Amino acid sequence: MKFIKALLLGSAVALTAVPAFAQQEITWWDFFSGGDGVRMKALIKAFNDEHPDIKINGTTLEWGVPFYTKVRTAASVGEAPDVMTYHLSRVPLAVSENILSPITDQDLKDAGLRKSDFFEAPMAAATENGKLYAVPLDIHAIVLYYNADLLKGSPYIDSNGKLTGISTMKDFEAALAWAKDHGVKTPVTYETGAPAGIWRVFYTLLSQEGGTFIENGQVLPGDNTAKAVKAVQIMSDWREKGWAPEQADYESSVALYTSGKAAFQLNGVWEVPTYKDLVNKDKLGFKWGAIEIPPWMGKSATWADSHAFAIPNQGDKTISGEKRAAVMKAIGWIEKHAIQWADAGHIPAYKPVTEGDAYKKLEPNATYAPLVKTAAFDPKSVITGVASPTYDAALNLLAPAVQGYMTPEDAVEQMKSELQGMLK
Incomplete structure (x- = not known):
């Protein structure tokens, strides 16, 4: 009888130790080093701390040719991350190579975002053949x-x-x-x-x-x-x-x-x-x-140009269901907390942040912020853009x-x- 009681007690303890949810783990790649890297890692940590049901596992890779070469290879063999940072100037080439999964209206709804929340220039750069392929994070200019x-x-x-x-x-x-x-x-x-x-x-x-x-x-x-x-x-x-x-x-x-x-x-x-x-x-x-x-x-x-979030294809497939919804939730959260990203000098592409009181007090950012209306993105072409x-x-x-x-x-x-x- 003592044995049975102990077994039942142990089972109860074990059951209480199991989370009431299945944690979604997100594989994340970015190319941010220096101050950008510090700020993005802080945002990821804050998101993870606030969302015990989702965990972003971030990896930082080398900017430029090495990053985009690795993405191309990983996507082709089905070993790409669940989400990655991307330069909008690279979108036309990526689409031509079938690397990016379109961001749907449902995706944006899962993120708590709307297309109208973003400035026109980066949204145009993120769109190819009428489809949205990335969610702009910022506008960075000279x-x-x-x-x-x-x-x-x-x-x-x-x-x-x-x-x-x-x-x-x-x-x-x-x-x-x-x-x-x-x-x-x-x-x-x-x-x-x-x-x-x-x-x-x-x-x-x-x-x-x-x-x-x-x-x-x-x-x-x-x-x-x-x-x-x-x-x-x-x-x-x-x-x-x-x-x-x-x-x-x-x-x-x-x-x-x-x-x-x-x-x-x-x-x-x-x-x-x-x-x-x-x-x-x-x-x-x-x-x-x-x-x-x-x-x-x-x-x-x-x-x-713009840093943006994109979902890569995995061979001829792409992530879906709860995993995709978790990715979009993470993207939406970071967009809404982009005032921390603005501290790196960037102009958030998410208008509610850039047009908010906190950003208007951020200098010299607020002084040069009007360039969002005159930003000249690289021509849409497979031969232009970063690297x-x-x-x-x-x-x-x-x-x-x-x-x-x-x-x-x-x-x-x-x-x-x-x-x-x-x-x-």
Whole structure:
């Protein structure tokens, strides 16, 4: 009898130890390092703590070509994650390769989201052939950083230390000339020796001219070629006049700014937390700010992309049922808590966050947030986007022209020829 009682008691204890639910485990891949990585890991932990019925198991992989190569391979053999981060500029190629599972209306309902909750530009970039393939997390663009101390005494800083008087390219180049004449080593710094920095500045200038990089299957058709040449010529002139660095890698281009040797920097919003951290540690010896890039070439436009959440296919299948609903619940939760992601400098794509009071108090983010209306995403094409043939062309052709090793005309013509061949 004692044995039976003990057995019954043990069974009762065992039953109470079993959860009343089946925990859904989500396999998650992202490419976030540095400050982005810290913030995303914090969001994942907060979600897991708040949702005992769902557990995100996150893995961070190397950004760029390594990440997208691994995703392509994993999806083809049915070993992809349940959810992953993705650049919207890569969506057309991914769809052509059948890597992404469409996000349905039911998916959005499970996430507690609506299409109208998001800004128009990233939603358009996430949509292919009328279907939504990703949920945008942010809009990240290049902005114009400035060193208010180096510009003190110029017509370009007001009494509050804010940038002023720079609306056109003529204004900006006058400011660069003023800085050079007043002993500034590098009036404007950006990544001149790598594809991403070259492409972002080039595409911004081209877009501000009203230029189109790809239209109706043609690379730089009609007068877009001349507009592209003009953009490259401007970038080359900056280097020729000693205003921009020669073949600077990313780290060097940032160091020129943080060390107080550059009056301006053209770089992504993702560096905002870097400068905030340096200020907090008393390691940034100047007053700084960041604004949306002015319409130098006549039109307001700035290169932009978005980090987004996507569900990969598993061979010829995709996740469904409770697992898929859990994935969407996680996506929805992170979108609604994206003010923490905004702290990384990004502009949340989820309008209720970006239009909320907390974001409006976040600087300099709130200052450059209007660029959501003028964000110039890469053309929708299988040859554009992060780690694409277009990036290769920027490194192999546009960069040499910027550095004076070939003419802008030759660089643009060769780029047209190479990329056009890949579209046929």
